[in-house]
Amino acid sequence: MLKNRILAKKPKEEELKRRLKEAREKLLALQMRIKEHRLPVLVLLEGWGTSGKGSTIGQVIRNIDPRFFKVASMELIREEDKRKPFLWRYFTEIPESGKFVFMDSGWMDEVTRDRLAGTMDDGTYEARIAGIRRFERQLTDNGYLVMKFFLHISEKEQKKRMDILKKDIDTRWRVSQADRWQNQHYERCLDIFDRYLDATDSPAVPWYVVDAGSKKWAELQVLEILTEGIDIAMQNQALAVPVLQNVFPLIKMPKLSEVSLEGKMLEEADYKKELKKLQSHLGELHNRLYRKKVPVIIAYEGWDAAGKGGNIRRITEALDPRGFEVHPIASPEPHEKARHYLWRFYTRLPRTGHIAVFDRTWYGRVMVERLEGFCSENDWKRAYNEINEFEKELSDWGAVIIKFWVHIDKETQLERFTQRQNTPEKQWKITEEDWRNREKWDAYERAVDEMIQKTSTVYAPWHILESVDKRYARIQALNILIKELEKVL
Amino acid sequence: MLKNRILAKKPKEEELKRRLKEAREKLLALQMRIKEHRLPVLVLLEGWGTSGKGSTIGQVIRNIDPRFFKVASMELIREEDKRKPFLWRYFTEIPESGKFVFMDSGWMDEVTRDRLAGTMDDGTYEARIAGIRRFERQLTDNGYLVMKFFLHISEKEQKKRMDILKKDIDTRWRVSQADRWQNQHYERCLDIFDRYLDATDSPAVPWYVVDAGSKKWAELQVLEILTEGIDIAMQNQALAVPVLQNVFPLIKMPKLSEVSLEGKMLEEADYKKELKKLQSHLGELHNRLYRKKVPVIIAYEGWDAAGKGGNIRRITEALDPRGFEVHPIASPEPHEKARHYLWRFYTRLPRTGHIAVFDRTWYGRVMVERLEGFCSENDWKRAYNEINEFEKELSDWGAVIIKFWVHIDKETQLERFTQRQNTPEKQWKITEEDWRNREKWDAYERAVDEMIQKTSTVYAPWHILESVDKRYARIQALNILIKELEKVL
Numbered sequence: 005m006l007k008n009r010i011l012a013k014k015p016k017e018e019e020l021k022r023r024l025k026e027a028r029e030k031l032l033a034l035q036m037r038i039k040e041h042r043l044p045v046l047v048l049l050e051g052w053g054t055s056g057k058g059s060t061i062g063q064v065i066r067n068i069d070p071r072f073f074k075v076a077s078m079e080l081i082r083e084e085d086k087r088k089p090f091l092w093r094y095f096t097e098i099p100e101s102g103k104f105v106f107m108d109s110g111w112m113d114e115v116t117r118d119r120l121a122g123t124m125d126d127g128t129y130e131a132r133i134a135g136i137r138r139f140e141r142q143l144t145d146n147g148y149l150v151m152k153f154f155l156h157i158s159e160k161e162q163k164k165r166m167d168i169l170k171k172d173i174d175t176r177w178r179v180s181q182a183d184r185w186q187n188q189h190y191e192r193c194l195d196i197f198d199r200y201l202d203a204t205d206s207p208a209v210p211w212y213v214v215d216a217g218s219k220k221w222a223e224l225q226v227l228e229i230l231t232e233g234i235d236i237a238m239q240n241q242a243l244a245v246p247v248l249q250n251v252f253p254l255i256k257m258p259k260l261s262e263v264s265l266e267g268k269m270l271e272e273a274d275y276k277k278e279l280k281k282l283q284s285h286l287g288e289l290h291n292r293l294y295r296k297k298v299p300v301i302i303a304y305e306g307w308d309a310a311g312k313g314g315n316i317r318r319i320t321e322a323l324d325p326r327g328f329e330v331h332p333i334a335s336p337e338p339h340e341k342a343r344h345y346l347w348r349f350y351t352r353l354p355r356t357g358h359i360a361v362f363d364r365t366w367y368g369r370v371m372v373e374r375l376e377g378f379c380s381e382n383d384w385k386r387a388y389n390e391i392n393e394f395e396k397e398l399s400d401w402g403a404v405i406i407k408f409w410v411h412i413d414k415e416t417q418l419e420r421f422t423q424r425q426n427t428p429e430k431q432w433k434i435t436e437e438d439w440r441n442r443e444k445w446d447a448y449e450r451a452v453d454e455m456i457q458k459t460s461t462v463y464a465p466w467h468i469l470e471s472v473d474k475r476y477a478r479i480q481a482l483n484i485l486i487k488e489l490e491k492v493l
Numbered sequence: 494m495l496k497n498r499i500l501a502k503k504p505k506e507e508e509l510k511r512r513l514k515e516a517r518e519k520l521l522a523l524q525m526r527i528k529e530h531r532l533p534v535l536v537l538l539e540g541w542g543t544s545g546k547g548s549t550i551g552q553v554i555r556n557i558d559p560r561f562f563k564v565a566s567m568e569l570i571r572e573e574d575k576r577k578p579f580l581w582r583y584f585t586e587i588p589e590s591g592k593f594v595f596m597d598s599g600w601m602d603e604v605t606r607d608r609l610a611g612t613m614d615d616g617t618y619e620a621r622i623a624g625i626r627r628f629e630r631q632l633t634d635n636g637y638l639v640m641k642f643f644l645h646i647s648e649k650e651q652k653k654r655m656d657i658l659k660k661d662i663d664t665r666w667r668v669s670q671a672d673r674w675q676n677q678h679y680e681r682c683l684d685i686f687d688r689y690l691d692a693t694d695s696p697a698v699p700w701y702v703v704d705a706g707s708k709k710w711a712e713l714q715v716l717e718i719l720t721e722g723i724d725i726a727m728q729n730q731a732l733a734v735p736v737l738q739n740v741f742p743l744i745k746m747p748k749l750s751e752v753s754l755e756g757k758m759l760e761e762a763d764y765k766k767e768l769k770k771l772q773s774h775l776g777e778l779h780n781r782l783y784r785k786k787v788p789v790i791i792a793y794e795g796w797d798a799a800g801k802g803g804n805i806r807r808i809t810e811a812l813d814p815r816g817f818e819v820h821p822i823a824s825p826e827p828h829e830k831a832r833h834y835l836w837r838f839y840t841r842l843p844r845t846g847h848i849a850v851f852d853r854t855w856y857g858r859v860m861v862e863r864l865e866g867f868c869s870e871n872d873w874k875r876a877y878n879e880i881n882e883f884e885k886e887l888s889d890w891g892a893v894i895i896k897f898w899v900h901i902d903k904e905t906q907l908e909r910f911t912q913r914q915n916t917p918e919k920q921w922k923i924t925e926e927d928w929r930n931r932e933k934w935d936a937y938e939r940a941v942d943e944m945i946q947k948t949s950t951v952y953a954p955w956h957i958l959e960s961v962d963k964r965y966a967r968i969q970a971l972n973i974l975i976k977e978l979e980k981v982l
Contacts (some may be wrong), residue, residue, distance in 0.1 A: 011742045130691070141696055144735075202619070206695075207630055210740045233738050239874070240735040246633075249718075249725050251699045253500045385728070 006156050006198055009213035011229075014221045024220060027227035031067040034234050035104075039072065041238050042101035044148050044343070047230065050112040051155025052193075053183030054165040055216040060155065061106045063223045064230070073104035079113065087297075087355040089401035090114075090132060091139050095350045098143065100342035111136055112154075112204070116196050117182075120189070131400045133203045138393045140209040145245045145386060146344050149237035150209045151230055154201065155216035159190040244382035248389045252396065255460045259453045260468075265413055269473035282482040283322035289489045290323050290359070297356040298492055299403040302485070303365040305452075306410025308438050309420040311474040315410060316361055318478040319485065328359040333368065345369055345379070345387075346394050356402070365407075366391055370455045375447055388458040395464040405464035406488050408481060409456065410471045414445055495645050495687055498702035500718075503710045513709060516716035520556040523723050524593075528561065530727050531590035533637050533832070536719065539601040540644025541682075542672030543654040544705040549644065550595045552712045553719070562593035568602065576786075576844040578890035579603075579621060580628050584839045587632065589831035600625055601643075601693070605685050606671075609678070620889045622692045627882045629698040634734045634875060635833050638726035639698045640719055643690065644705035648679040733871035737878045741885065744949045748942045749957070754902055758962035768964075771971040772811035778978045779812050779848070786845040787981055788892040791974070792854040794941075795899025797927045798909040800963040804899060805850055807967040808974065817848040822857065834858055834868070834876075835883050845891070854896075855880055859944045864936055877947040884953040894953035895977050897970060898945065899960045903934055 049057040099105040118124040169175040216222040340348040354360035374384040424434040471477035538546040588594040607613040658664040705711040829837040843849035863873040913923040960966035
């Protein structure tokens with residue numbers, strides 16, 4: 005029961021004042037340490053209508069320099085949000101390192117509201133809960149402090165507050181229809197809230213139920229719990245996080261060395277004929293996808309000079325330009341580096357009915373970042389599971405996820421590099437770095453093998469494109485794409 | 494839904510055979526590495542009646558040297574078990590480092606059975622689930638690998654198996670009444686099982702639902718998942734674990750330096766009179782406790798020479814010797830060191846209606862082990878929460894937990910040490926170590942302060958006994974004990 009979760013009893017007025025002063029000073033002092041430690045802090049305030057979420061945030065932020073925090077009011081769900089995965093609007097709002105984000109209601113509010121309205125079935129609810137648990141755990145695993153508060157007031161107290169607000173013409177607007185509904189169905193809400201708190205209470209991101217019967221007391225509880233949480237998070241910051249065992253169904257994939265590249269080629273004439281036919285078919289499918297509002301994510305990875313660019317072009321040529329976007333992925337910008345590594349992909353997700361093509365992807369984490377030491381061993385080892393979870397979220401949203409590894413052998417790469425080097429108009433395509441990467445071919449091959457083995461889930465499998473003959477690989481990509489899209493249409 | 498949780502599809506016979514051979518060899522090879530790594534492995538097999546839990550364990554252990562594993566059949570709950578906390582029979586069976594324990598059904602079976610029988614109310618169920626989640630997390634945090642398998646078969650398959658078993662007089666006994674009941678109420682069981690799996694699925698200790706429709710296939714799934722789990726656990730072994738923020742209601746306690754020891758004394762005559770009265774009262778209460786089957790745990794910690802022994806004696810003198818035990822706690826034995834540090838206290842818990850007095854306790858973790866470096870910093874920092882969780886489990890069981898810190902000042906200790914040194918019959922009571930510890934008084938005081946602050950929960954608070962006058966402290970202890978016991982009688 006919600007009220008049994010409240011941790012402490014309201015102290016006497018004098019003690020309350022003294023502790024409030026102490027806690028405020030502590031937060032003031034901590035903000036600079038958070039900055040030094042580059043700790044990102046996400047504070048979520050959920051709770052009953054009129055429990056004072058907004059005003060509590062208002063009090064707490066008085067002790068923080070405005071450069072170090074952002075308040076995100078998440079109650080209003082925009083049309084745009086509905087065309088993105090459920091967690092999108094929260095994931096894109098996560099703080100950067102060294103800063104606070106305070107959310108005035110969040111994913112709990114959204115889920116329980118739909119649940120109470122009866123517009124969410126059991127299956128969706130369970131998937132949401134699983135997704136939320138993974139989201140919160142991933143943030144913590146990646147160095148975030150996530151503090152969840154639920155501001156609790158009794159049915160009577162809520163009624164009283166609404167009556168007072170309603171009496172005054174200047175405050176009447178603050179009592180929403182949702183608040184009134186809540187008060188009329190208090191017991192039912194209580195049950196739904198309780199279940200939600202149970203399902204999403206985890207050791208690293210527990211719920212803190214705050215007695216919000218008095219404003220100052222609510223502020224004190226939030227301040228004391230928050231500052232203790234920051235202290236502990238700074239102590240935990242240096243720790244590596246256990247790698248989790250896979251829990252998603254995987255497809256058994258061959259190693260790259262087992263993939264035969266022999267004889268996978270097409271004659272020019274056959275290629276042209278086939279290409280035209282497939283592109284026209286894909287164009288049709290794109291229309292149907294758009295009408296059916298199915299989002300599609302196409303991820304391209306592959307060896308340098310394997311022919312990714314040309315392959316992508318053969319696909320996009322077939323698409324209505326209003327319905328797709330290509331995202332070339334380079335090294336992350338500073339503001340991207342300051343957040344969870346999947347953040348810059350979350351922000352680039354398509355709307356429903358649209359196609360996003362990624363030219364290089366989040367798999368950089370387990371390839372270049374792994375091999376060049378841009379992240380820790382613990383980071384990339386955890387990433388297989390984190391990526392499977394990310395793609396699960398996309399799949400739950402209804403997205404079709406198609407991942408291509410554009411494959412050539414070492415000799416073919418050498419030929420193409422040499423040709424680029426010797427052809428003036430192609431020289432820009434070849435850099436010192438390409439040659440350096442080539443020297444690490446074997447290490448990359450081991451990393452790619454591991455990646456393909458560990459992330460070929462049934463909902464987002466890898467497809468290996470044999471691209472010694474680029475034409476062959478293009479036709480192969482189109483065929484796979486069409487086959488996968490037809491499954492959902 | 495249970496059947497949707499199954500990770501993989503049964504491969505063709507030939508592939509199954511090949512993989513089975515590989516997986517068996519892998520486990521055979523891993524057992525020595527487990528021993529070297531000192532990894533304790535707890536494998537829990539739950540599942541439907543006739544799903545083949547026993548025979549699967551039988552197959553798996555063929556690949557392990559008998560010195561390295563133990564099979565614990567947990568189905569039968571003895572009278573003794575019922576007089577202990579719920580988790581007691583599982584906690585006491587955990588493996589020592591470098592070894593396997595296979596449990597043939599366990600805490601899931603016990604909880605869901607009671608739930609299905611309708612003998613467990615919602616509140617108890619929720620407390621059980623919370624306790625189980627803490628138990629599994631604590632094992633993992635303390636370096637255990639815990640693998641949970643649920644062997645799933647369909648209603649039809651279960652029926653078929655029971656019919657076959659029933660036909661033969663030699664196998665008829667293997668179909669229990671519970672199995673029959675399960676099959677008749679398959680859907681209801683499914684629902685209860687599903688809820689349980691949901692509630693206890695955690696990232697570090699996930700559920701693996703095994704398709705148990707075929708024996709060999711079930712064995713392969715268990716072997717493959719188990720060996721992968723071992724691989725990953727060995728990689729994770731060196732990692733420190735995040736310290737969790739407190740989620741239990743705490744009582745605000747003074748620092749030792751704020752405790753006044755002045756004038757806390759009693760005249761001989763007053764003491765004797767009071768002692769007699771209180772001991773006789775305590776004796777009565779002990780009888781009522783016994784009849785009401787309330788378990789009592791009294792934990793003593795304090796400075797060397799503070800008077801713990803004499804204090805304990807004044808309590809036990811009042812008790813019926815058939816109803817209490819005193820556990821003097823020294824350094825752990827090798828077989829105790831090889832397990833979770835709370836194991837040796839779990840094994841010493843009283844039966845319901847009995848009193849256990851611990852002369853030194855599990856708080857050694859955050860005092861001597863912390864200060865002498867017998868455990869890592871990460872270990873003792875985590876221990877505050879682990880101990881609060883341990884005591885919560887005892888409190889949920891219905892135990893009264895009373896914790897005494899027997900307090901004196903540094904000068905009093907010096908006087909008593911010197912007196913012991915100079916009195917031949919008391920010299921055995923004073924060792925070099927006592928003098929060494931005394932030099933670390935300030936560090937100990939900081940550790941004790943932190944311990945008292947962080948582990949004075951409302952359900953198991955600390956009581957500071959002012960023991961400069963030992964008589965005063967004894968009367969104080971008796972008064973506190975009587976007051977706390979009367980609350981539950």
